[in-house]
Each structure stands twice: as C-alpha cells, then as structure tokens.
Amino acid sequence: MLRYLGVRKQYSGQIALDGVDLDCPEGRTSVLIGPSGCGKSTLLRLAAGLIRPDRGGVWFEGAPLAANNLRAARLRMGYMIQEGGLFPHLSVRGNVELMARELGWPAERRRARFSELAELVRLPARLWERYPLELSGGQRQRAALMRALMLDPDLILLDEPLGALDPIIRVELQRELAAIFARLHKTVLMVTHDLAEAVFFGDRLVLMRAGCVVQQGSAQALLQSPAEAFVADFVNAQRAPQRLLAEAAEHMRPADV
Amino acid sequence: MALGLTLLVLSLAVAAEPAANPSLSVGSKKFTESVILGEALTLLLADGGFQVAHRAGLGGTRILWGALRSGEIDAYPEYTGTLLREILAERALPDLGALRAALAEQGIRMSAPLGFENTYALAVTEATGARLGLETISDLRAHPDLRLGFSSEFLDRGDGWPGLKVRYRLPQTRVQGLDHDLAYRGLATGRIDVTVVYTTDAEIERYGLRLLDDDRGYFDDYQAVLLYRADLAERAPGAAVLLRRFEGLISEPVMASLNGRVKLDGISEHQAAVELLQERLGLAVEAETVGFWQRLWQRTAEHLGLVAVSLSAAILVAVPLGIVAARRPRLGQVLLGVTGVLQTVPSLALFVFLIPLLGIGWPPSVAALFVYSLLPILRNTHAGLIDIPRPIRESADVIGLTPNARLRLVELPLAARAILAGIKTSAVLNVGTATLAALIGAGGYGQPILTGIRLDDVGLIMQGAVPAAGLALAFQGLFEFGEHWVVPRGLRLRPATAGPQD
Numbered sequence: 001m002l003r004y005l006g007v008r009k010q011y012s013g014q015i016a017l018d019g020v021d022l023d024c025p026e027g028r029t030s031v032l033i034g035p036s037g038c039g040k041s042t043l044l045r046l047a048a049g050l051i052r053p054d055r056g057g058v059w060f061e062g063a064p065l066a067a068n069n070l071r072a073a074r075l076r077m078g079y080m081i082q083e084g085g086l087f088p089h090l091s092v093r094g095n096v097e098l099m100a101r102e103l104g105w106p107a108e109r110r111r112a113r114f115s116e117l118a119e120l121v122r123l124p125a126r127l128w129e130r131y132p133l134e135l136s137g138g139q140r141q142r143a144a145l146m147r148a149l150m151l152d153p154d155l156i157l158l159d160e161p162l163g164a165l166d167p168i169i170r171v172e173l174q175r176e177l178a179a180i181f182a183r184l185h186k187t188v189l190m191v192t193h194d195l196a197e198a199v200f201f202g203d204r205l206v207l208m209r210a211g212c213v214v215q216q217g218s219a220q221a222l223l224q225s226p227a228e229a230f231v232a233d234f235v236n237a238q239r240a241p242q243r244l245l246a247e248a249a250e251h252m253r254p255a256d257v
Numbered sequence: 258m259a260l261g262l263t264l265l266v267l268s269l270a271v272a273a274e275p276a277a278n279p280s281l282s283v284g285s286k287k288f289t290e291s292v293i294l295g296e297a298l299t300l301l302l303a304d305g306g307f308q309v310a311h312r313a314g315l316g317g318t319r320i321l322w323g324a325l326r327s328g329e330i331d332a333y334p335e336y337t338g339t340l341l342r343e344i345l346a347e348r349a350l351p352d353l354g355a356l357r358a359a360l361a362e363q364g365i366r367m368s369a370p371l372g373f374e375n376t377y378a379l380a381v382t383e384a385t386g387a388r389l390g391l392e393t394i395s396d397l398r399a400h401p402d403l404r405l406g407f408s409s410e411f412l413d414r415g416d417g418w419p420g421l422k423v424r425y426r427l428p429q430t431r432v433q434g435l436d437h438d439l440a441y442r443g444l445a446t447g448r449i450d451v452t453v454v455y456t457t458d459a460e461i462e463r464y465g466l467r468l469l470d471d472d473r474g475y476f477d478d479y480q481a482v483l484l485y486r487a488d489l490a491e492r493a494p495g496a497a498v499l500l501r502r503f504e505g506l507i508s509e510p511v512m513a514s515l516n517g518r519v520k521l522d523g524i525s526e527h528q529a530a531v532e533l534l535q536e537r538l539g540l541a542v543e544a545e546t547v548g549f550w551q552r553l554w555q556r557t558a559e560h561l562g563l564v565a566v567s568l569s570a571a572i573l574v575a576v577p578l579g580i581v582a583a584r585r586p587r588l589g590q591v592l593l594g595v596t597g598v599l600q601t602v603p604s605l606a607l608f609v610f611l612i613p614l615l616g617i618g619w620p621p622s623v624a625a626l627f628v629y630s631l632l633p634i635l636r637n638t639h640a641g642l643i644d645i646p647r648p649i650r651e652s653a654d655v656i657g658l659t660p661n662a663r664l665r666l667v668e669l670p671l672a673a674r675a676i677l678a679g680i681k682t683s684a685v686l687n688v689g690t691a692t693l694a695a696l697i698g699a700g701g702y703g704q705p706i707l708t709g710i711r712l713d714d715v716g717l718i719m720q721g722a723v724p725a726a727g728l729a730l731a732f733q734g735l736f737e738f739g740e741h742w743v744v745p746r747g748l749r750l751r752p753a754t755a756g757p758q759d
Contacts, residue, residue, distance in 0.1 A: 071659065077655065
C-alpha cells in the first residue's frame with residue numbers, strides 16, 4: 001500500500017530522515033511515534049506529496065509518487081491535521097463536498113455521501129451549514145474527518161489529529177476514530193507524540209528517533225521487549241507505562257480474535 | 258509581462274479619451290494673466306469660426322512647451338525671457354531675432370510682443386522696506402536673516418534664484434518654495450520677508466508691496482508674446498492672422514487692470530477675456546454662463562471618469578501581479594520594489610514624464626493614476642495570499658485541488674478582504690490624486706481648487722475640495738458595503754463562544 005524505500009531528507013543541512021525503509025500494510029493502522037524532531041511528521045508529509053525525498057522513494061499502491069501521478073494519488077488519500085485544516089470561508093458541507101464538486105459529482109450523490117459520513121462521525125444535522133469558526137474543536141475534527149473520507153480514500157493520513165483537543169473530548173474522539181477505522185478497514189498512517197494514543201490506535205507502532213526507525217511492531221512488543229535503551233526510556237518517560245501496557249493488552253484482544 | 262500590461266492600459270487610456278477632437282487647442286499657464294490671455298485667444302479664434310478648446314491653467318512651462326511641440330496645443334502665451342533663459346537656455350541666444358530663428362527650427366512661430374512686459378521683481382512689504390531701508394536687490398546683502406519664499410519654478414529655473422543669488426552674492430539661507438499665489442499671503446502674514454512677483458500682478462498694489470530695483474540688471478526682458486505652431490498655416494488657414502491681432506495690443510496698465518479685475522474684483526478669467534476683446538478689438542463676444550450645478554456635474558463626470566478607468570485598469574493588472582508575487586517570492590520582491598518606487602515618484606514629475614508619450618489631458622492623467630493605484634492593490638493581494646496559513650494551503654493541495662482550483666476556491670476567497678482593502682485604499686488615494694490631473698488639463702475637481710489657489714478664493718477651493726472629499730467617502734462606503742458581497746460569510750464571523758462540546 002504505502003512503502004518508504006531508503007528515504008533521506010534534509011532541511012537546510014539538518015538531517016530529518018536518514019535512510020528510512022518502512023511498510024504500511026493494507027487495512028491496518030500504523031502509528032508513527034517518537035520525540036519531536038524525530039522525523040515522524042516528515043514521513044507523513046512525504047506520503048502526502050507535500051515534500052519530496054532527497055534520495056529514495058515513496059511508493060503508493062505499487063508506483064513511486066512523482067509529479068505526474070501525485071494528484072491522482074492524492075484523490076485516493078484522506079488527510080487530516082491537528083487543527084483540521086478546514087477552509088474557514090466554507091461551511092461544513094462546503095468543506096466536505098468541495099473536492100467532489102470539483103470532480104463533477106452530481107448533487108444527489110454528494111448529498112447522499114455527506115449524510116452517510118455525518119452519521120458515521122456523528123455530526124448532528126444542525127451543524128452541517130455552520131462555518132468552522134462556529135464549531136467547537138471536536139466538531140471541527142469530525143468535519144475534517146468527513147472531508148478526509150469523502151472520496152472514500154484507500155489511505156488515510158492523520159497528523160496529530162486530536163492534538164489540539166482538551167483531554168475529555170480527546171478520549172471520546174479516540175474511541176470513535178478507532179471504531180471508525182476498524183469498521184472501514186482502511187490503511188491508516190498516523191502521527192502522534194502521545195504513546196497512550198499510539199497504543200490506543202495502533203496495531204503497528206513505529207518508534208522513531210533522529211530520522212531513523214528504531215523499532216516497529218505491536219504495542220505489546222514495544223512495551224514489553226524494547227529493542228534498545230532508547231525505546232525503554234521513551235516508554236518510561238510517558239505517564240504510567242504499566243497502565244498503558246494493560247490498556248494495550250485489553251485493546252489488542254478483540255483485534256486478535 | 259508587467260510592462261506589456263502597462264502598455265496595454267496606456268493604449269486603452271489613449272483610445273478611451275472621451276473629449277471630442279477640437280480642431281484647435283490653446284494652452285495657458287496656471288496663473289491668472291496667462292489664463293486670461295489664453296481665454297481671449299480662444300474666444301477670438303472661436304469668433305473667427307474655428308472649433309477651439311482652451312486647456313486652461315496647465316502646470317508649468319515645461320508642460321506647455323512640450324504640449325506645443327507635440328501638437329497637443331497649437332498656441333499659448335509665453336514670455337521672451339522665459340524662452341531665452343529657460344526653454345532655450347543652452348542655445349545662449351543673443352536677441353529676439355535669433356530666438357525667432359531658433360523657434361522656427363522647431364516648427365514654432367513667435368508673434369511680435371503683445372505690448373506689455375511682465376518681468377520678475379523681488380518684493381517686500383512697505384513696512385519691511387522702510388524699516389530696513391531696502392531700495393535695491395543689493396540692499397538685501399546686509400540682511401542675511403531675511404526669509405525668502407519663492408515659487409518652486411523660480412527656485413529651479415536658470416533665470417531664477419540660483420543665478421540671482423550668484424549675481425548679487427546674496428547670503429540668505431532661509432529660502433523656501435511655495436506657490437506663487439500663496440507667497441502674497443506669506444508676506445502679508447509675516448511668514449516670509451521677500452518674495453518674487455510678476456510686475457503685472459495686481460496684488461502688488463493690493464498688498465502695498467515695495468519692488469526692489471534690479472540694480473545689477475539681472476532679470477531679463479519678459480515681453481509677452483504668443484507662440485504657435487508653424488503648421489497652423491496649413492491646418493487652420495487664417496488662425497495665425499487672428500492670433501497676431503494681439504500684437505502690440507495690450508499695454509502694461511491694461512494687463513495689470515485685467516489681472517486686478519480677476520484677482521481683486523472676483524470676475525472670471527472668461528469675463529476678463531471678454532472685456533479685453535471688447536475694449537481693445539471692439540469685438541462683442543457673448544460671455545457664456547455655466548450654472549453651478551452644470552459645472553459641478555461636468556467636473557464630477559470628469560473626476561469619476563479618471564478614477565473609474567485608472568482604478569479598473571489597476572485592479573486588472575495589480576491583482577494578477579499580486580498572485581504572481583505570492584507564488585514566486587523572488588519575483589514578488591522585485592514587483593513590490595518596482596511599484597513601491599513608482600509610488601514615490603512625485604505626481605507632477607510623473608505627469609511631465611508621461612507628456613512626451615501621451616500628450617496632455619486625459620491619457621497621461623489616467624496613466625499616472627493607474628501607476629499610483631498599483632501598489633496598494635498589489636501589496637494587499639500579495640499579503641492576503643501570503644498570510645493564508647500553511648496548513649490551509651497544504652490541505653487544499655492534499656485533498657487534490659489543482660493549483661488553479663486552489664487559487665480560485667480557497668486562496669482568493671480567503672484573501673478577498675485584504676484585496677478589497679487594497680482596492681479601497683487605492684480608490685481613496687486615487688480620488689485625491691486625481692485633483693492634480695487639472696494641472697495637465699484633465700479637468701475634474703482639481704480645476705476649481707487650482708483656480709481657487711491662484712485667486713486666493715477659499716470658496717472656489719471648496720467647490721473642488723468638498724466634492725472630492727465627498728467622493729472619497731462615497732468610495733469608502735461603497736467598498737465597505739461591497740465587503741458583504743465579496744468577503745465570504747465564514748470570514749466575517751466571530752469565533753464561536755464556548756458552546757456544548759459534542
């Protein structure tokens with residue numbers, strides 16, 4: 001689905017990615033995690049085609065991303081960022097339907113898809129014609145998720161999607177998002193700095209440091225048998241690693257069944 | 258590309274000139290005497306059956322001379338001293354015969370002197386003169402603290418202050434430039450001590466001024482003559498003969514009294530010209546009376562025309578340039594720099610620069626206003642686009658919008674408020690700057706303002722200044738109203754107050 005092969009990236013002399021090889025298998029949620037500056041956001045931005053690798057390549061559905069196929073690839077991706085990235089001059093409906101309208105979908109098809117998604121993300125009808133400034137943070141992220149899902153993408157890219165929310169809303173949305181992804185069986189690549197969130201979402205965690213992948217695998221594997229000292233340090237630096245472990249075990253069980 | 262667009266606008270401006278094409282055109286400088294003479298010439302030609310227009314009160318010798326050379330005007334009153342010392346100064350011509358020949362080389366004819374001399378003289382108030390015992394210009398040497406106020410033309414021209422200072426070795430350093438017509442007020446209120454006057458100015462008597470004797474013979478003869486184009490003979494047979502009826506016709510007292518009629522008695526230059534023709538040529542020309550409202554309407558139409566055309570052209574050019582500037586930062590810096598520099602060119606200088614290319618009147622005025630309108634629109638378009646947060650721009654890219662669709666659906670709507678604000682700024686500036694277009698014969702509200710300054714008539718100034726201010730306010734209001742249509746509703750909202758978080 002999405003593969004990184006020997007990807008190197010520098011920003012003004014600073015190495016952001018130092019030869020990363022990574023696979024995001026189809027239908028699963030991969031979570032990039034690591035301290036800030038480790039290169040996790042760079043990986044996500046490479047997948048979205050917002051930047052290009054200095055060396056190596058990003059392969060999407062069997063073809064390397066390049067200028068000539070970038071737009072076609074993007075139409076098969078959904079993208080959601082911390083503050084939602086909603087266009088402030090358009091209503092929720094305007095935001096969600098914008099690209100479908102550009103692609104010439106008939107109005108009925110757009111409306112039907114919109115209603116379906118609104119139900120999926122539980123966005124009440126009274127908010128559909130509101131503008132982003134009239135919405136709460138949680139409502140905005142629901143709308144942003146609708147926009148990301150509108151064209152029924154194969155790959156969903158999430159950059160700290162819940163990072164700007166207060167803790168209560170955050171936990172609530174975490175549950176819902178995880179349920180939605182499980183139900184849709186989409187390939188998801190997500191960036192977070194919060195290990196609890198990573199554990200919650202990820203059946204595959206990718207731990208990064210200084211432009212390199214340090215360890216990848218299930219949450220349990222990372223928490224129980226860290227590959228090197230850094231992984232253990234990172235895990236221990238998070239709050240209550242024991243509780244995380246328990247949560248991870250609980251979270252993994254239904255998926256394993 | 259910017260150059261191409263600019264040329265396009267210039268050519269549009271030329272093509273769109275609304276005035277019917279009069280077969281003859283008379284010019285005059287922006288002081289009373291010149292306007293009276295120009296008006297009298299115009300009436301005389303019209304009486305002789307010619308279709309003729311008067312470009313009254315053009316702003317400066319260079320503008321008139323250029324307009325005459327290029328055929329924008331066919332005739333205007335000039336002074337021999339100005340021709341010898343200013344216009345053809347580099348030729349160092351010895352006498353009028355040589356001057357006549359030099360003019361002929363350029364396709365310009367000069368009439369015989371009209372009969373009066375209007376030379377420069379330095380003037381002080383009678384009180385100052387008596388207190389300091391000033392009789393001659395040489396006497397000024399003993400008083401280095403005197404404050405001098407001269408018209409900016411006199412300050413610059415070859416036969417003006419620079420030469421005078423050298424000839425008399427004058428020590429004064431407090432020299433300021435101000436409008437000729439304001440200099441009398443400056444003297445009367447004691448803001449300046451010495452100014453330069455024309456010897457036929459009616460104010461000399463009115464303000465009780467003492468003229469200082471030119472004891473070193475610095476100032477030239479400034480005999481009034483008419484200049485006209487040599488090709489007048491073919492284009493308008495008989496016109497030159499009519500013009501030459503003024504030769505030797507107007508004595509100094511006659512001219513001074515006509516100036517006084519206008520400046521002190523408050524009759525119009527048109528009326529004074531009618532009187533001149535009646536008294537000296539026995540010609541009964543009917544004085545035209547244009548009603549206040551009709552004149553106001555005409556000026557409003559002229560002013561609005563200038564603003565509307567130049568502003569529309571500026572929008573069409575500056576918004577796309579702003580988009581280019583936002584897309585290509587380095588080119589953007591160049592574009593912003595160039596328009597910024599253009600903005601700093603003084604308007605009169607820009608007018609004078611444009612006259613050889615576009616003549617006088619409408620085309621150079623529109624072109625100059627166009628140039629001045631570019632920067633605010635360009636800068637705001639650029640800033641409006643640059644200020645769009647990166648996540649928004651990137652979201653537009655990643656959802657699959659092409660660059661053009663991104664611009665149309667996301668960036669321009671988000672920048673709409675800034676762009677509109679830039680256009681509003683340009684419009685308001687434009688309304689103000691357009692009053693200067695009267696200096697090069699494009700009419701508008703500037704016409705009564707200039708005349709009012711010349712005649713020291715506050716009422717007349719108000720006739721231009723008040724509607725101009727009104728127009729500026731109207732534009733401001735129009736654009737604020739327009740915001741509701743142009744700026745998307747989602748951008749006019751205040752952020753949501755803390756509501757239920759669901």
